Amino acid sequence: MPPSRTYSDPDAIAQIADLTLRSRRLAEGGISGQHRSPFHGFNIEFASYREYTPGDDLRRLDWRVFARSDRHYIKQYEEESNARVTFVVDASASMNYRGSKAALSKYDYGATLVVTLAMLLARQQDPVGLVLFDEEAGTVLTPSATQSQVTVMSGLLEKCVPGRKTELGGMLRSLAGRIRRRGLLVIVSDLFTDLDAVYDSLNRLRFQGHEVLVLQVLDRDETDLPFDGPTLFRDIEGDEELYAEPGAFRLAYRRAMDEFLNGVSQECGARGYDHVRFFTDTPLSESLSSFLHARQEAGGTGGRS
Numbered sequence: 561m562p563p564s565r566t567y568s569d570p571d572a573i574a575q576i577a578d579l580t581l582r583s584r585r586l587a588e589g590g591i592s593g594q595h596r597s598p599f600h601g602f603n604i605e606f607a608s609y610r611e612y613t614p615g616d617d618l619r620r621l622d623w624r625v626f627a628r629s630d631r632h633y634i635k636q637y638e639e640e641s642n643a644r645v646t647f648v649v650d651a652s653a654s655m656n657y658r659g660s661k662a663a664l665s666k667y668d669y670g671a672t673l674v675v676t677l678a679m680l681l682a683r684q685q686d687p688v689g690l691v692l693f694d695e696e697a698g699t700v701l702t703p704s705a706t707q708s709q710v711t712v713m714s715g716l717l718e719k720c721v722p723g724r725k726t727e728l729g730g731m732l733r734s735l736a737g738r739i740r741r742r743g744l745l746v747i748v749s750d751l752f753t754d755l756d757a758v759y760d761s762l763n764r765l766r767f768q769g770h771e772v773l774v775l776q777v778l779d780r781d782e783t784d785l786p787f788d789g790p791t792l793f794r795d796i797e798g799d800e801e802l803y804a805e806p807g808a809f810r811l812a813y814r815r816a817m818d819e820f821l822n823g824v825s826q827e828c829g830a831r832g833y834d835h836v837r838f839f840t841d842t843p844l845s846e847s848l849s850s851f852l853h854a855r856q857e858a859g860g861t862g863g864r865s
Contacts, residue, residue, distance in 0.1 A: 572844045649720075653725060
């Protein structure tokens with residue numbers, strides 16, 4: 561990736577300017593929403609007071625303040641003013657693949673997706689953070705709502721060069737002791753890894769109170785196997801090679817891939833994770849707008865594949 565590469569998509573930013581990435585917890589009524597941010601409902605620490613307005617929950621009235629000031633004030637908790645969103649990005653070697661129909665590799669597409677969503681959240685003053693997985697979960701940027709946070713995230717993503725073998729499940733497990741405050745974890749990966757280990761780790765994080773959104777980024781070459789004629793296939797994360805005629809096993813490959821993709825969707829749904837699939841040959845503005853519209857219509861949950 562050239563050093564000058566920046567993860568910004570003006571078309572995508574313009575498309576989603578008036579949209580939000582809603583939290584399932586908010587949509588299910590955890591908080592009576594007088595706030596504007598899309599991610600409230602995770603933290604329960606007292607933040608501030610605001611004046612009572614008709615329709616507010618009377619249980620939130622602070623009668624001690626009323627006794628002193630003769631004015632009605634509502635207790636406002638941190639969950640009503642911001643929520644923490646951490647993007648977890650897979651930087652393993654397989655994410656470096658860019659097929660014949662794609663302008664970007666899976667990693668570059670995913671990184672642009674992350675920065676675009678982070679910009680959306682920053683406008684809502686929601687703290688955003690980043691975890692980059694390569695060989696180790698070595699880069700952990702704590703969520704912050706500062707104006708410079710998205711710039712820092714973009715810089716870290718630009719400097720990272722995917723190219724190592726990574727066990728995503730083990731890396732996610734290591735997060736359990738490092739991300740202590742509840743929030744939304746957005747996993748960006750192709751999920752070409754030990755899925756049982758991934759599910760086990762995500763279950764642990766869910767048990768700790770985190771909400772999980774899985775954004776699976778794929779290349780059409782990986783699902784369609786469009787190659788013609790004798791082709792040399794190389795394992796990106798290993799040393800194995802296979803010289804073969806794709807036509808001899810294309811149908812079997814596609815059936816196996818469909819089984820894999822359907823299995824991921826079903827497992828995520830059964831375990832309570834939102835799951836969305838992105839393809840790198842689809843303009844990010846189109847994919848992201850469709851995804852956010854679908855979430856809003858569904859009341860905060862994912863489900864588009």
